[in-house]
Amino acid sequence: MRGRLVTAAATVATATLVPAFMLIGANAAWAGNGGGNSGTVKISEVGGAADESNDPHVGCSFDVQWYGYQRAAKSEVQFEAQAPTKDVDITVTGPKTVQLGAPATGSQLNTVRTYTLAFRGEDPQKNQGYHVKLSTDTDGTGGNKKSKVFWVECDRADVTPTDPTTPTQPTDPGTPTDPGTPTDPGTPTDPGTPTDPTDPTTPTDPTGPFSWDWKYADPTCAGVTVAYPSNVPDGQANDVNIRVQTPGGTKTLNFHNNKGTWSGTHAFNLADHPQWDAGTASYDITWVQVGGTNYHWQGDVACVTDGDPSTTDAPLVETEIDGFRTGSTTINRGSTVASDSVAVDGADDDLELQVWTTGSDRGTAGRSAGHWSTVKTVSTTDSGTARVTYPRLTQKGTFKFRLAVAGTDTSTGDTTGTLTVRVR
Structure with missing residues (x-):
């Protein structure tokens, strides 16, 4: 492969206050042949594009999109608070059970439903909001639940903001602190017990504290290679989305880890994705999203291919x-x-x-x-x-x-x- 580089309608249900773990609906029985584990769910802003790109940061209201389920089925929905805001209480407005409608395969969209979350009892994380896990249990998948972990940037619902028209009562200046009793200087701090230093045999973690702003390398015509931090939290590195423009239209290729979390250094190559057309004559990579980081790559890597995915990518100069x-x-x-x-x-x-x-x-x-x-x-x-x-x-x-x-x-x-x- 040769390349050149050019640098929803909302459904409303009764709101219910639940603790940090919130389950909507019970597992449904399904009689018949299963549809396998091919379907998936995505988080999107309300009214967002149906392009299989997962948005890890949304507002209080957001859409859940179901893709690729092979038969009309019902899906039971579950939300769970995650660390560092795992002790928050969640109020959910939205359907408990979702009918997926017409069968779909591959990247086809089954159904979209809108949910609104409210949070009580714990402040949001300063820079992220509330950390939430969505899980769905869908008929015909043999018990293979699909999940997404994301951030909801939303204020606490049980906090009444201070009325700016009511000034705070100032402290009475008439009673000053009594200066007549100074601190006794005759008893100095005992210098004989120094503070125990950190054990020098225990080295500091070379990766440092985890940051939600970690970055990955720019994509190439082959795809994107991601070096994950060693301390990335569980559930925060199981999705990679690569948006590609081709002569036939725009598509987003989703790489999802159904068995856990990506780790170490992993190459996500377009040629390895089952929905990639190796015979595409030209394409442009315009957007990459890696779960678990605030950083999203946007740009234009324009590529020309000879149709052979086994050949080495070579950048071509744009004239x-x-x-x-x-x-x-x-x-x-x-x-x-x-x-x-x-x-x-x-x-x-x-x-x-x-x-x-x-x-x-x-x-x-x-x-x-x-x-x-x-x-x-x-x-x-x-x-x-x-x-x-x-x-x-x-x-x-x-x-x-x-x-x-x-x-x-x-x-x-x-x-x-x-x-x-x-x-x-």
């Missing part, structure tokens, strides 16, 4: 031609168009000035469709600049010109917009 005049101009017969100065970046070959031709020796089809013909070759300087001159036009009519440079094994090639010249 750009800047400064070529486009639009239209009018000249007299026998005149020439004024020259252009252009800048060329990443070109391995000389430029070609081309003209659109409708009459040729290509037969009837060629005459009706037309094609671009090369008028002249334009050399570039070592600094990447070139001066484009045009031929003298001796016939009346309309002529269209453009600049082009061919792609090579190391560059993408480029073509400019069109300059239309009317000769009167």
